[in-house]
Amino acid sequence: MNQAGFVFHTLLIALSVILQSTLLRGMVIRGATPDIALIILVFSAHHLGEFRSLFSGFISGLIEDFLSLSPLGFHAFLKTLIGYLNGLFKGKIFFDPIFIPMIVVLIATTIKAGLGFLLLSLFNPAQAAGIFQISFWIELGMNVVLAPFIFALLKLFRILRPTEKEGYR
Numbered sequence: 001m002n003q004a005g006f007v008f009h010t011l012l013i014a015l016s017v018i019l020q021s022t023l024l025r026g027m028v029i030r031g032a033t034p035d036i037a038l039i040i041l042v043f044s045a046h047h048l049g050e051f052r053s054l055f056s057g058f059i060s061g062l063i064e065d066f067l068s069l070s071p072l073g074f075h076a077f078l079k080t081l082i083g084y085l086n087g088l089f090k091g092k093i094f095f096d097p098i099f100i101p102m103i104v105v106l107i108a109t110t111i112k113a114g115l116g117f118l119l120l121s122l123f124n125p126a127q128a129a130g131i132f133q134i135s136f137w138i139e140l141g142m143n144v145v146l147a148p149f150i151f152a153l154l155k156l157f158r159i160l161r162p163t164e165k166e167g168y169r
Contacts, residue, residue: 006052008157009044013060016040021067031135034142035109037064039150041079042086042108046095050087057083071123078115082108098148105147109140 016037024033037060045053061079065072086108093100113136 006048006056009040009048009052010056010059012154013037013040013044013056014063017060017063018067021064029138029142031133032138032142034146035112035139036146036150038079038082038108038112039105039143039147040154041083042104042147043101043151043154045083045086046090046093046104048087049090050084053083053087054080055083057081074116074119077119078112081115082111085111095151097152101147101151102144106140106144109143113140 020033020036024036027033041053041057041060044056048056057079058076061074061076064070064075064079068075086104089104093104095101
C-alpha cells in the first residue's frame with residue numbers, strides 16, 4: 001500500500017467518525033447506531049497491515065473520544081487494538097463479497113463491546129452493566145448487514161486497492 005493510500009484510509013476513517021458522531025445520531029434505533037468507522041477500519045486493516053491500521057485506529061478512536069462523552073483514550077484504545085488485530089490477518093484471509101466481511105465485522109464489533117465492558121468494569125462499574133443490552137445486538141446486526149455493502153463500496157476506490165506489487169494475497 002502506498003503512502004497516499006494509507007493517508008486516504010486514515011482520513012476516510014476519521015471522516016466517518018465525524019459523520020457518525022454528528023449526522024448519524026439522528027438515525028438511532030433503540031439507542032444504537034451503526035459503527036461505520038469500525039467497518040471501514042476493519043476493511044482498511046486487512047489492506048494496510050498491523051502497524052498502519054494500528055495508527056489509523058488510534059487516530060479515529062482519538063477523534064471519537066473528543067466528539068463523545070467517553071473518557072479520553074477509551075475509543076482510542078479500542079480502535080487501536082481492533083485495527084492491530086485485524087491488520088495481523090492482512091493477506092491471510094480470502095474475502096468473498098458477502099460472508100467474510102460479515103464475519104470479520106461481527107468479530108470486531110464483539111471485541112469492541114467486550115473490551116469496552118472490561119474497561120468500564122475497571123473504571124466505572126455502574127455504566128458497564130448496560131453494554132450488552134438490546135442496543136448492542138441492534139448495533140451488531142446493523143454492522144453485520146452493512147459490512148458487505150461498505151466493503152464493496154470501498155473496493156471501488158482505486159487508491160484503496162493494493163498496488164500491483166502487493167497484490168491481493
